Amino acid sequence: MAEKKATRVRVEAKAEREAAADRSAGIREIAEAQAAPVTIRAEATKKRATAQGQTTLIAAENAPSPEIIELKLLIARLEALPAIIATMVKPAEKIESIRINQITGLGTVLPALSPAPRGGLVYQAVGAIGAMALHHPVLKAIGESAG
Incomplete structure (x- = not known):
């Protein structure tokens, strides 16, 4: 009789472990199912923010301020000045x-x-x-x- 009782306890314990594992797996699946939309939204928000940041950066590079434009023009004039002076002085060589x-x-x-x-x-x-x-x-x- 004790052997039957011990076997029954072992079978009940095994069944309880399996039931607990099944409940745990079920809870895990529910948590993953609930987390999936949140993860997808977070990744979409991250991609949107990255794209918006790149768009803003490109817009800033393509729209320089008037001061930057004036500086670039001044640099271009200074770089062209030696050639201009050389051309103007060329007739003086004669x-x-x-x-x-x-x-x-x-x-x-x-x-x-x-x-x-x-x-x-x-x-x-x-x-x-x-x-x-x-x-x-x-x-x-x-x-x-x-x-």
Whole structure:
């Protein structure tokens, strides 16, 4: 009789363990089923936020402020300045000599292009070169007529 009782206790314990395991598996499945939509929404929110961040970053890169645009233009001008000056000075390479003859009363040929004291050194140099280039034909004609 004791053996039958012990067997029954073992069978009941085994059945109880299996039932507990089944209940545990059921609870786990319910929890996973409830967590799945939350996980999917969280991943979708993460992807949406990442896409929105990239969109904002691209928009910021494509829409520079007026100060940045002005800075880029200034840098481009400074980088182009040596080539511009070299091109402007190129005709001066053909000058063999310079003679200064003081001739008064003629005035300026083009007063708007004559060098003015305004602006920086580069502006004054460019203005002087431009003025010389425009004055050169007139002075040449005067020199030829003077002999």
